[in-house]
Amino acid sequence: MKPETTAIHASNLVKAVTGDVTSPIHLSTTYFRGEDGGYPGGHMYSRVSNPNRSALEKVITELEGGADTCAFSSGNTAGMAIFQALKPGSHIIAPDDMYWGFKKQLLTIFADTLSFDFVDLTEVDNVENYIKANTVLLWVETPSNPLLKICDIEVLGKIAKKHELIFAVDSTFASPILQNPIALGADIVMHSTTKYIGGHSDVLGGSLTFAAKNEFFDKIKNIQETGGAVPSPFDCFLLLRSIKTLAYRIKGHCENAEKLANYLNEHSKVEAVYYPGLPSHPQHEIVKKQMKGFGGMLSILTKGDADFARKVVNSVKVFSQATSLGGVESLIEHRASVEGPTSKTPQNLIRISVGLEHIDDLIADLEQALG
Structure with missing residues (x-):
């Protein structure tokens, strides 16, 4: 089957x-x-x-x-x-x-x-x-x-x-x-x-x-x-x-994440986007070989320090600032804050779990948060 x-x-x-x-x-x-x-x-x-x-x-x-x-x-x-x-x-x-x-x-x-x-x-x-x-x-x-x-x-x-x-x-x-x-x-x-x-x-x-x-x-x-x-x-x-709904949820996560990654990749206040679906990702060809889609997770580096990254995650309206991933709701967090003082994660990194809301609402929310 x-x-x-x-x-x-x-x-x-x-x-x-x-x-x-x-x-x-x-x-x-x-x-x-x-x-x-x-x-x-x-x-x-x-x-x-x-x-x-x-x-x-x-x-x-x-x-x-x-x-x-x-x-x-x-x-x-x-x-x-x-x-x-x-x-x-x-x-x-x-x-x-x-x-x-x-x-x-x-x-x-x-x-x-x-x-x-x-x-x-x-x-x-x-x-x-x-x-x-x-x-x-x-x-x-x-x-x-x-x-x-x-x-x-x-x-x-x-x-x-x-x-x-x-x-x-x-x-x-x-x-x-x-x-x-x-x-x-x-x-x-x-x-x-x-x-x-x-x-x-x-x-x-x-x-x-x-x-x-x-x-x-x-x-x-x-x-x-x-x-x-x-x-x-x-x-x-x-x-x-x-x-029972996993396969269809995953399709929605992948579709939304790819669109959001492409949007953020062109944003003036985003330094880098980590998403395997972008052709610029260093292991993009490996992903195409071993995965059936690019997933619903992405991370971005903001053009700014930890304070600016925290300002972004504190300004969202549709995204929920919370730790976890994979749920139907979109989550966002300043990852280094979660991992603590020994974290090797860049201080300007924001991790995003892209949910199943309408993509236009997600893009609009990040536009105002970054803006």
Whole structure:
């Protein structure tokens, strides 16, 4: 099935006796045992599994073309499960502009047990210089947050395979509709399902989809089930509801973002626009090769300092000044303020999550804010 059809039908795991077309919410935390001590309904305790979570994991697996998926209570928890599953002393290669939440995890939670190098992964010829005897994980984020860098997944996958590294791709900015890293050589695809998969800024979640159910998958599954940082049945229900419209929402996000990027690219008070859909983007050709669209995220550098950038985000009327992305409403923020004093993000950078409002209203809002 095509992604639009998969998104609607792959989650229909449960055929309720009442004939529900949409799967109901299963709130029970425990399930009846059979006379033999087994679990005839397939579930024993909701920390381990739940019908709503099983449906969510199934549809994400099918959309990504993987073997199985583990759903978590947040994107940060999903990524952290990978770091937790590594043996102490392991070395990680990660992007130099890695999402600040994961970078903070490495620097403040795993600094005593893991080592890591933050590398510009767009320079693929330089990556092997950082591989050590104890390197076990190559972590890629594409498109990246907030600089919208694009990594060549296929090329990096070949490097990872050559050196027997676990190859994980944070594909949150792309969604399963625009990019399928497993088809390009990834072992694991990570999503903050809070973002485009949720799409309505009302549910927190994360997921890891695996190309194969191997020993490392078993470690992650154990962390998920034993640690218990799993989404609630209602969270899963909300995500399943949202996935049904994911393909069509993504089309709208991409269309609006491309028009907004072209407008901002010509604006007298904008120094630069970071958007993979612009022919001037340094990895534009790679994007066309590995993505089905250019996405709904962009960042701009204003012609001015941090004060001017903050003035812009404080002057919007239609955009919401808030931290997150992927929702139907357009969001805008001065990114360095969010990341704190150690941020390497330029002080004049504004990150924009382009929503589904009419593009003329979005352009008019930024025109008056920049003006």
